Amino acid sequence: MNGPFSQLGDQLGGIWKQLGVNQRVSLVLATLIVVGGLAGMMLWSSRVNYALLYGRLDDAEAAKVIVVLNESKTPYRTGANGSILVPADKVHTLRMQLASRGIPRGEGVGFEIFDKPNFGISDFVQRANYSRAVQGELARTISQLDEIEGARVMIVMPENRLLTDNTRRATASVFVKLKPHAQLPASAVNSIRFLVANAVEGLQANFVSVVDNHGNVLSENNENDSIGGLS
Structure with a gap:
């Protein structure tokens, strides 16, 4: 007794015999295209x-x-x-x-923000991205100090850089997370302020504050020290 699959095979075989050569070639090509397309879609979706x-x-x-x-x-x-x-x-x-x-150890995004081209973005966004990149790179560099576990840098630039009003100067804040039982010497604090100031146009070292994770303003004790000569 023939099963349903056997009957289906006989029917398909009969249809195939009725087809001409060109029709058979077209049917085979169409089948290959469909199978190839499905295989490509499966491969692409699994990539x-x-x-x-x-x-x-x-x-x-x-x-x-x-x-x-x-x-x-x-x-x-x-x-x-x-x-x-x-x-x-x-x-x-x-x-x-x-x-x-x-x-x-270094926190924040760095210059990899520019690895992918962003066409059509405004100058404002470009400047904002550059500021983020500088802050991230500075944080990574500062985090390399032995006493520091992590760092974050925040830079504030005046809206109009042409103004020389003292109330509109560029400023920066550096937050450092110290390693357990570590203390940051004054020389390292000065180095951080010097590093940040020289990375930002128009920023003076005495306008860079450094705060640790214990709430201590580390730059406060350096205001009247050698930092004045770094600005």
């Missing part, structure tokens, strides 16, 4: 879309990030200039996980 996790990391910080990625069995790729890429849907979760472990 991992990678996005930038961190950029401009030094070898030591990149190694720490990779250790965490390996522990969580997260696929990753490494790129030029110390960049690490991970699946796009995991970027924010991984950044939170890494931040909770103090990795990387």
Whole structure:
């Protein structure tokens, strides 16, 4: 007794015999195109879309990030200039996980913000992005000091840079998270203020304040010291 599949096969075979050569070729080509299209769609949908996790990391910080990625069995790729890429849907979760472990030491976005071209954005957005990048790069540099676990830099520029009014000067604030039982010497505080001032046009070192995670204004004791010669 023939089953339904056998009957279907007989019917298809009969139809195939009735087709001419050109019709058979067209049917085979159409079938191949459909199968190839479906295979391509499946391959494309399964492809991992990678996005930038961190950029401009030094070898030591990149190694720490990779250790965490390996522990969580997260696929990753490494790129030029110390960049690490991970699946796009995991970027924010991984950044939170890494931040909770103090990795990387430098906080904030750096000049990798310009890695992707942004056509058509306004000059204001360009300036804002540049300011964010400078703040991020300064924070990363300051975080390299032995006593510091992390840092954040905030820069305020006057709206009109042509004005020389003392009330409209550029200013900067640096927040540093010290390592347990660590103290930041006055020379290091002066170095931080000097570093920030020289990275920002029109900013004088005595207009850079430094505060630690205990609420101490570290720059307060340096106002009358050698910082005056750094401005």
